[in-house]
Amino acid sequence: MDLLSDYIIHLADNALILGHRNSEWTGHGPILEQDIALSNIALDLVGQSRNFYQLAAGRLSELTPGLTISEDDLAYLRDVNEFRNFVLLEQDNGDWAKTILRQFYFSIYQYLLYKELLASKYPAIAAISEKSIKETRYHVKWSSEWVVRLGDGTPESHRRMLDARQELNPWISELFIPVDFDYEAAATGAGILPDTLQEEWFQRVNHVFESAGLPLLSFEKKNMHILSGKKGVHSEHLGYLLEEMQFLQRAYPGSNW
Amino acid sequence: MNKEQIIDILSEVKDPEIPVLTISDLGILRNVVISGDLIQVQITPTYSGCPAMDVIREDIRELLAKHGMQHVEIEQVLSPAWTSDWMTETGRQKLEAYGIAAPALHGCLLSGDDRPESCPLCHSKNIEMISRFGSTACKALYRCIDCQEPFDYFKCH
Numbered sequence: 001m002d003l004l005s006d007y008i009i010h011l012a013d014n015a016l017i018l019g020h021r022n023s024e025w026t027g028h029g030p031i032l033e034q035d036i037a038l039s040n041i042a043l044d045l046v047g048q049s050r051n052f053y054q055l056a057a058g059r060l061s062e063l064t065p066g067l068t069i070s071e072d073d074l075a076y077l078r079d080v081n082e083f084r085n086f087v088l089l090e091q092d093n094g095d096w097a098k099t100i101l102r103q104f105y106f107s108i109y110q111y112l113l114y115k116e117l118l119a120s121k122y123p124a125i126a127a128i129s130e131k132s133i134k135e136t137r138y139h140v141k142w143s144s145e146w147v148v149r150l151g152d153g154t155p156e157s158h159r160r161m162l163d164a165r166q167e168l169n170p171w172i173s174e175l176f177i178p179v180d181f182d183y184e185a186a187a188t189g190a191g192i193l194p195d196t197l198q199e200e201w202f203q204r205v206n207h208v209f210e211s212a213g214l215p216l217l218s219f220e221k222k223n224m225h226i227l228s229g230k231k232g233v234h235s236e237h238l239g240y241l242l243e244e245m246q247f248l249q250r251a252y253p254g255s256n257w
Numbered sequence: 258m259n260k261e262q263i264i265d266i267l268s269e270v271k272d273p274e275i276p277v278l279t280i281s282d283l284g285i286l287r288n289v290v291i292s293g294d295l296i297q298v299q300i301t302p303t304y305s306g307c308p309a310m311d312v313i314r315e316d317i318r319e320l321l322a323k324h325g326m327q328h329v330e331i332e333q334v335l336s337p338a339w340t341s342d343w344m345t346e347t348g349r350q351k352l353e354a355y356g357i358a359a360p361a362l363h364g365c366l367l368s369g370d371d372r373p374e375s376c377p378l379c380h381s382k383n384i385e386m387i388s389r390f391g392s393t394a395c396k397a398l399y400r401c402i403d404c405q406e407p408f409d410y411f412k413c414h
Contacts, residue, residue, distance in 0.1 A: 123336075
């Protein structure tokens with residue numbers, strides 16, 4: 001397997017899985033405006049994932065003579081252990097606070113990552129990052145406002161933010177732990193090592209937590225789990241997600257709009 | 258047919274979500290390259306997930322076929338990334354006349370001052386944001402405090 005393709009697929013899977021989770025709110029948002037907001041963020045993320053999948057599919061097809069792989073093959077015909085997204089992103093939506101916090105954590109991560117990838121020596125990765133970062137900046141803004149609104153809102157909303165942190169915090173450390181494809185990406189200049197983003201990520205998250213009246217967050221190594229989405233070792237949630245997301249292509253292979 | 262003529266023909270293609278704007282008004286038609294009988298059309302999306310892009314591709318293909326051009330390739334270009342500054346002045350005027358506030362010009366991304374100048378209906382500057390997201394990825398929702406009408410704002414991007 002080509003490690004650089006894995007790296008690109010990891011970027012794609014992150015965007016697709018969170019995009020899919022967000023799309024589950026469509027028609028169920030607490031108020032219409034926010035239902036629309038989350039659906040639009042889902043759309044941005046799925047769009048970004050398509051760009052990365054197309055890139056990976058082209059690369060894999062080139063590397064494997066006689067084999068043509070499409071973006072749909074990658075999104076719809078891989079199983080749980082082949083997905084390379086963070087475990088954080090496949091967690092169930094929970095309540096609004098949990099969905100907001102997950103989005104906030106990931107948007108800040110994605111923003112910092114894209115900022116570095118603008119200088120990627122792999123021109124297509126740089127181009128997708130240049131396109132995506134403008135959308136991600138907006139997601140950071142929106143989700144930060146919500147973290148403050150909930151954290152600094154009512155005792156109930158504050159409590160829910162604390163609960164959401166409790167549930168999601170175990171999955172933070174994975175964002176910063178490099179795996180084989182990160183090393184390859186960094187060595188070739190296509191990508192970066194994620195641990196280089198850690199310090200600024202905590203600064204930015206804590207800056208918002210401060211305005212939200214929430215306790216500050218520190219990196220806890222003890223949070224490290226045996227699960228690693230980047231290595232294909234996922235939580236139980238991903239299987240259920242894929243079952244729904246991939247249903248059509250699995251039941252009716254090759255079907256098209 | 259030369260490049261200018263083809264660009265001219267393609268200027269008829271509308272954005273299916275904001276049908277007063279053409280792809281030229283939006284600045285998403287980037288280039289046309291003719292090599293022999295092959296015509297390559299380069300377009301760039303406004304947002305990564307813009308669902309209008311697939312329809313626009315089909316419309317381009319159909320329109321060129323109508324003019325006898327069958328051998329057409331449509332290429333998506335991501336860099337340089339589209340910015341709302343690429344919308345033409347005509348496009349901005351059409352948008353306002355349609356009831357959607359035109360995007361603030363670019364400095365807004367740095368200054369954080371991403372808001373419409375005035376209400377597209379009564380031109381009052383007394384406006385407030387309802388939601389950062391509107392009916393499509395490229396729009397936010399505002400309200401005019403004077404005429405009390407809600408309106409879409411084409412975001413500065």
